[in-house]
Amino acid sequence: DAEITQSPRHKITETGRQVTLACHQTWNHNNMFWYRQDLGHGLRLIHYSYGVQDTNKGEVSDGYSVSRSNTEDLPLTLESAASSQTSVYFCASSVDRRGTEAFFGQGTRLTVV
């Protein structure tokens, strides 16, 4: 069965370190998205990609970057982790650009100490 997987599921890192969260999907979707989930804010879009070599900033992109070298993967990098980036991160993929029937990964809980 097709799926979308995130790794690691849990991560503790120190302030200032670079951290990369992995996202891998086997749906063969062109469209992939990264969200962060914080209590009281719902899910907020960090970055998204509509295909290989395409990346776009979302509403809360400062301090984050993504790269898309193939269809299956969209890694999210925190260039210099800050305590404000402690959150649960979700990757999603969808068959179309509007995220219709988007499939989400299980999430990565990141703690920055």
Added chain:
Amino acid sequence: QQQVKQSPQSLIVQKGGISIINCAYENTAFDYFPWYQQFPGKGPALLIAIRPDVSEKKEGRFTISFNKSAKQFSLHIMDSQPGDSATYFCAASLGVAGGTSYGKLTFGQGTILTVHP
């Protein structure tokens, strides 16, 4: 103007009761309104969605009611069950009128639903 406001933040319902979650938006360029269900430790999963050309959509015990003039939409869960206990998110997506922002999903703040047996 991109916000979607969701209420209540939490909801407790008895088994068999009706759960109602409301969302409101400002941007009339939104043209797709999905609801997502999230269980603890899991990612959100699409539950039901509606487009503004219809006022209601029903799938099993779940119904979306849509009021275009009021810019509001709501999720009704009939005969609520303990297994429905989860966090529910409404969302809205911009249509072509949103220009370069076409397709981006904006989520509400979430409602934690607890259904007591």
